[in-house]
Amino acid sequence: xxxxxxxxxxxxxxxxxxxxxxxxxxxxxxxxxxxxxxxxxxxxxxxxxxxxxxxxxxxxxxxxxxxxxxxxxxxxxxxxxxxxxxxxxxxxxxxxxxxxxxxxxxxxxxxxxxxxxxxxxxxxxxxxxxxxxxxxxxxxxxxxxxxxxxxxxxxxxxx
Amino acid sequence: xxxxxxxxxxxxxxxxxxxxxxxxxxxxxxxxxxxxxxxxxxxxxxxxxxxxxxxxxxxxxxxxxxxxxxxxxxxxxxxxxxxxxxxxxxxxxxxxxxxxxxxxxxxxxxxxxxxxxxxxxxxxxxxxxxxxxxxxxxxxxxxxxxxxxxxxxxxxxxxxxxxxxxxxxxxxxxxxxxxxxxxxxxxxxxxxxxxxxxxxxxxxxxxxxxxxxxxxxxxxxxxxxxxxxxxxxxxxxxxxxxxxxxxxxxxxxxxxxxxxxxxxxxxxxxxxxxxxxxxxxxxxxxx
Numbered sequence: 001x002x003x004x005x006x007x008x009x010x011x012x013x014x015x016x017x018x019x020x021x022x023x024x025x026x027x028x029x030x031x032x033x034x035x036x037x038x039x040x041x042x043x044x045x046x047x048x049x050x051x052x053x054x055x056x057x058x059x060x061x062x063x064x065x066x067x068x069x070x071x072x073x074x075x076x077x078x079x080x081x082x083x084x085x086x087x088x089x090x091x092x093x094x095x096x097x098x099x100x101x102x103x104x105x106x107x108x109x110x111x112x113x114x115x116x117x118x119x120x121x122x123x124x125x126x127x128x129x130x131x132x133x134x135x136x137x138x139x140x141x142x143x144x145x146x147x148x149x150x151x152x153x154x155x156x157x158x159x
Numbered sequence: 160x161x162x163x164x165x166x167x168x169x170x171x172x173x174x175x176x177x178x179x180x181x182x183x184x185x186x187x188x189x190x191x192x193x194x195x196x197x198x199x200x201x202x203x204x205x206x207x208x209x210x211x212x213x214x215x216x217x218x219x220x221x222x223x224x225x226x227x228x229x230x231x232x233x234x235x236x237x238x239x240x241x242x243x244x245x246x247x248x249x250x251x252x253x254x255x256x257x258x259x260x261x262x263x264x265x266x267x268x269x270x271x272x273x274x275x276x277x278x279x280x281x282x283x284x285x286x287x288x289x290x291x292x293x294x295x296x297x298x299x300x301x302x303x304x305x306x307x308x309x310x311x312x313x314x315x316x317x318x319x320x321x322x323x324x325x326x327x328x329x330x331x332x333x334x335x336x337x338x339x340x341x342x343x344x345x346x347x348x349x350x351x352x353x354x355x356x357x358x359x360x361x362x363x364x365x366x367x368x369x370x371x372x373x374x375x376x377x378x379x380x381x382x383x384x385x386x387x388x389x390x391x392x393x394x395x396x397x398x399x400x401x402x403x404x405x406x407x408x409x410x411x412x413x414x415x416x417x418x419x420x421x422x423x424x425x426x427x428x429x430x431x432x433x434x435x436x437x438x439x440x441x442x443x444x445x446x
Contacts, residue, residue: 005167021164022164022166022210023161023162023163023164023165023167023200025201028161044160044161044201045160045198045201045202046194046197046198046266047198049263049265052265058239058265059264059265059268060268060269061194061265061269063197063201064193064194064197064266065193065197066167066193066197066212068169068212069169069193069214112265115264131350132350135349135350135351136262136263136264136265136266136351137263
């Protein structure tokens with residue numbers, strides 16, 4: 001990616017430097033400059049939620065944030081989930097509950113659920129609450145039932 | 160799609176941002192949370208030469224309780240903070256009622272209150288909240304500071320009373336008077352979508368009668384629309400009176416049809432939501 005700006009972002013616990021243009025989104029920076037292609041771009045204008053990542057612990061659509069705006073922030077992408085206890089638990093629960101088929105939307109769901117669980121801080125989550133929280137993320141395979149089940153299982157402390 | 164090329168300026172002071180805005184004029188766009196502007200850039204509906212990012216300026220975010228019980232919202236306050244802050248729920252409940260309905264959590268994490276108000280989408284919640292609260296917008300430019308009442312602020316689609324050289328820095332929401340109640344309701348196809356129609360309502364009762372009422376609608380005009388509530392004054396807030404007002408108000412609307420809802424359906428929703436919010440705001444006022 002040709003770029004006239006150099007930025008430094010903490011990604012999955014490591015300091016990463018890279019080049020970008022002013023117009024480069026965080027999603028494109030993660031994928032094209034850092035090679036972290038687990039962040040998926042669906043609509044590229046903030047509708048589908050597939051590109052959701054965690055920025056300073058908050059779920060953010062990486063297509064709606066400029067890479068330059070992430071300078072100095074701590075980003076967690078799907079590549080960092082296996083090393084994070086809550087991220088790992090979510091991955092295992094999604095697998096156990098068959099909460100994914102093609103998997104395109106899954107990184108966005110995991111980031112969204114990660115923030116929801118962090119905010120709940122150990123409290124169990126009801127189906128309504130989970131459905132409201134994931135309503136900004138589109139899945140065309142599963143019909144959501146198993147995604148809700150997986151998130152509820154992690155909230156209830158089950159893998 | 161990818162945005163067209165632009166220059167990005169990330170000033171660290173408001174003065175610097177205002178000078179940039181003055182220098183670049185119509186070629187510049189101000190970006191706050193970016194949750195409306197980034198899609199417009201990606202779709203190339205907006206192609207500014209310069210983007211002025213407010214995110215590195217200290218002091219533009221935050222919720223401050225005013226001496227008179229009202230609340231001042233820094234323009235860069237994230238919508239998620241508006242949703243979660245206990246001061247908002249206690250002092251300006253209408254804002255707390257509307258906040259969870261604004262898009263999705265990931266959008267609320269980035270989107271700002273000032274950005275939503277300055278963007279002035281006719282279906283967005285916060286402009287109606289500003290109207291129903293009787294809020295004041297505070298704008299600054301290199302030549303000074305200006306306070307604009309919400310009633311004079313929203314002009315038409317994506318157009319406000321802000322001058323091209325002004326930046327919105329604060330929203331001042333007065334607390335509702337004692338004996339007032341508020342309600343916000345909207346109907347959208349899916350949770351988090353823009354509402355087909357919504358209503359923000361404040362009712363102030365005195366000895367059981369309506370002393371003051373403010374109702375603002377979204378999704379039914381070229382901007383958030385404040386209704387004339389004169390005919391409600393001095394009435395008891397009984398269902399028949401509220402229904403009659405709602406029906407007459409909706410009949411006077413001229414909404415447009417699109418793929419989400421026909422004009423007729425929007426008028427129907429407006430009548431239902433005006434009546435419902437007047438009922439619940441009156442019940443809250445009487446409680």
